[in-house]
Amino acid sequence: MKILFARLSILILVISSCAEARAFQSVPGELIVKLKSETQTRSASDFHAIANSLQKYLGVRSLVTVRKLMTTSRYAVLKVSEAQKAKAILLLNQDARVAYAEPNFIYHTLEGPDYIPNDPDFSSLWGLRNTGQAEPEPSGTPGAPGVLGADIHVASVWGEGITGSKKIRIAVIDTGIDYTHPELKDNVDAASGFNFVNNTANAMDDQNHGSHCSGTIGAIANNGIGVAGINWNVTMIPIKFLDSSGSGTADRALQAIQYATQLGVNVMSNSWGGGGFSQALLDAITEAKNKGILFVVAAGNDSSDNDLKPTYPANYSVDNVIAVAATDHQDKIASFSNFGRSTVHIAAPGVNILSTFMGGGYGILSGTSMATPHISGMAALLWSVHPSYSYAQIKDTLLQSCDKIRGLSHKVACGGRANIYNAVHGVFPKPSDPPEKDWKDVQISFQSPHPYENSQVYSFPIQVPNAKYIRVVFDAFSTEAGYDFVHVKQANGDEIETLSGMLPGYVSDYLIGDHAEVVLTTDSSVTMPGIVVSHVQAIY
Numbered sequence: 001m002k003i004l005f006a007r008l009s010i011l012i013l014v015i016s017s018c019a020e021a022r023a024f025q026s027v028p029g030e031l032i033v034k035l036k037s038e039t040q041t042r043s044a045s046d047f048h049a050i051a052n053s054l055q056k057y058l059g060v061r062s063l064v065t066v067r068k069l070m071t072t073s074r075y076a077v078l079k080v081s082e083a084q085k086a087k088a089i090l091l092l093n094q095d096a097r098v099a100y101a102e103p104n105f106i107y108h109t110l111e112g113p114d115y116i117p118n119d120p121d122f123s124s125l126w127g128l129r130n131t132g133q134a135e136p137e138p139s140g141t142p143g144a145p146g147v148l149g150a151d152i153h154v155a156s157v158w159g160e161g162i163t164g165s166k167k168i169r170i171a172v173i174d175t176g177i178d179y180t181h182p183e184l185k186d187n188v189d190a191a192s193g194f195n196f197v198n199n200t201a202n203a204m205d206d207q208n209h210g211s212h213c214s215g216t217i218g219a220i221a222n223n224g225i226g227v228a229g230i231n232w233n234v235t236m237i238p239i240k241f242l243d244s245s246g247s248g249t250a251d252r253a254l255q256a257i258q259y260a261t262q263l264g265v266n267v268m269s270n271s272w273g274g275g276g277f278s279q280a281l282l283d284a285i286t287e288a289k290n291k292g293i294l295f296v297v298a299a300g301n302d303s304s305d306n307d308l309k310p311t312y313p314a315n316y317s318v319d320n321v322i323a324v325a326a327t328d329h330q331d332k333i334a335s336f337s338n339f340g341r342s343t344v345h346i347a348a349p350g351v352n353i354l355s356t357f358m359g360g361g362y363g364i365l366s367g368t369s370m371a372t373p374h375i376s377g378m379a380a381l382l383w384s385v386h387p388s389y390s391y392a393q394i395k396d397t398l399l400q401s402c403d404k405i406r407g408l409s410h411k412v413a414c415g416g417r418a419n420i421y422n423a424v425h426g427v428f429p430k431p432s433d434p435p436e437k438d439w440k441d442v443q444i445s446f447q448s449p450h451p452y453e454n455s456q457v458y459s460f461p462i463q464v465p466n467a468k469y470i471r472v473v474f475d476a477f478s479t480e481a482g483y484d485f486v487h488v489k490q491a492n493g494d495e496i497e498t499l500s501g502m503l504p505g506y507v508s509d510y511l512i513g514d515h516a517e518v519v520l521t522t523d524s525s526v527t528m529p530g531i532v533v534s535h536v537q538a539i540y
Contacts, residue, residue, distance in 0.1 A: 177211050208358050261293060304338050326349070407497065477501075
């Protein structure tokens with residue numbers, strides 16, 4: 001039981017010098033030590049014997065402590081003073097009982113430092129970088145504070161020099177684009193655009209909507225003015241089929257999609273919807289798929305479940321479609337946003353989004369229309385990194401890489417909000433929801449008056465003894481969308497979900513513990529049938 005105090009070899013000195021040159025960060029004074037296999041049965045006593053020997057050599061004033069690991073007996077952490085760490089490593093590596101000793105290195109996530117462009121209003125773009133700042137409000141007054149990291153994480157990607165490519169082309173199928181806007185003009189191919197309202201080649205915006213969406217996709221960044229888009233370099237093509245009132249017909253939409261397909265764009269960005277099922281539009285989207293084009297589309301703003309009540313074109317079941325829900329700056333689904341566990345694919349920022357307006361201006365809008373260009377822009381940025389990817393690979397990567405968000409787990413297919421850093425680096429978070437197979441029906445029933453009354457608060461407490469989790473199954477759900485709400489709360493009052501509209505058969509998000517509460521709040525006008533619950537579900 002002795003440390004071999006042989007003269008250090010030149011080789012060890014060279015290795016030591018190289019290690020110092022790299023200057024990897026490690027825990028001050030801590031070493032990871034592994035015993036050789038033949039000493040495994042005596043590991044506990046051997047570590048203390050090694051520590052005692054090392055302490056004698058380093059000096060009586062030195063203190064060497066041992067921290068055993070929980071998972072193995074052959075490893076331990078020894079701690080010395082930071083000043084003696086390098087010497088201790090060299091000595092331990094010459095001990096006959098020691099397989100090796102090395103610093104207790106510190107590791108970090110590989111998300112690089114954010115790049116903050118010099119655009120003066122960048123700090124208001126919470127969807128691109130959320131530091132917990134108050135969201136901008138159209139009134140000009142600051143809103144509620146946000147949640148750190150509730151954004152698409154694009155600033156970290158910019159920090160790696162990934163800012164897009166002019167080779168990636170996005171058709172913005174909308175009200176047109178103000179292609180003279182200082183923030184847009186260098187990223188817009190106006191010559192390739194078309195106006196299907198007037199059947200001219202001039203697709204100038206006359207409504208603001210298309211210019212606003214385009215700013216999120218590709219407003220020029222780092223130019224010292226205004227805002228920044230997801231892509232600093234991209235080619236946006238304005239294809240106008242919506243008129244100055246924001247409306248358009250199916251025949252114009254059909255032509256817009258077919259025209260973009262003929263151009264061979266990478267992405268079509270579609271912040272519109274509301275019509276019924278159209279075989280013609282379905283055929284056009286399928287033709288775009290056959291040409292390898294991604295079709296990104298807004299889920300709708302009716303606070304409804306697209307699984308139960310289809311919204312088009314979001315609900316067309318074609319592989320190249322990505323339907324997008326909207327989130328706010330606290331990573332909650334927007335109160336107006338449609339959703340659908342099967343038919344809405346992903347969520348993205350869509351509440352109080354600052355972007356470009358026509359005439360060189362800027363404005364704030366909310367809607368799944370604003371969430372859609374976040375995904376369109378992310379698809380373009382990802383394609384600039386992986387130009388050989390198919391539309392299916394782009395779609396699958398965006399969906400698999402989304403951040404898993406508790407309140408979105410049963411609202412969108414991917415279970416969360418988009419994260420471009422994860423998508424670029426192939427990081428695919430795993431869901432943490434309770435297993436579906438573990439849920440059991442519990443016969444607890446309640447219902448509101450039918451119809452309910454105005455200006456009322458109806459409370460329905462729920463108790464399932466010994467339950468770990470509870471969720472509520474609504475047999476019937478009919479409230480005035482956007483005015484009368486059902487709040488699903490945990491025992492401590494924390495609100496898990498706020499629901500409104502027509503949601504028959506809806507299953508709530510899960511609540512932790514054996515107590516919960518459902519609260520129906522109504523406003524001063526319009527009454528509806530309300531809610532019926534015949535059972536809840538629990539996991540014990």
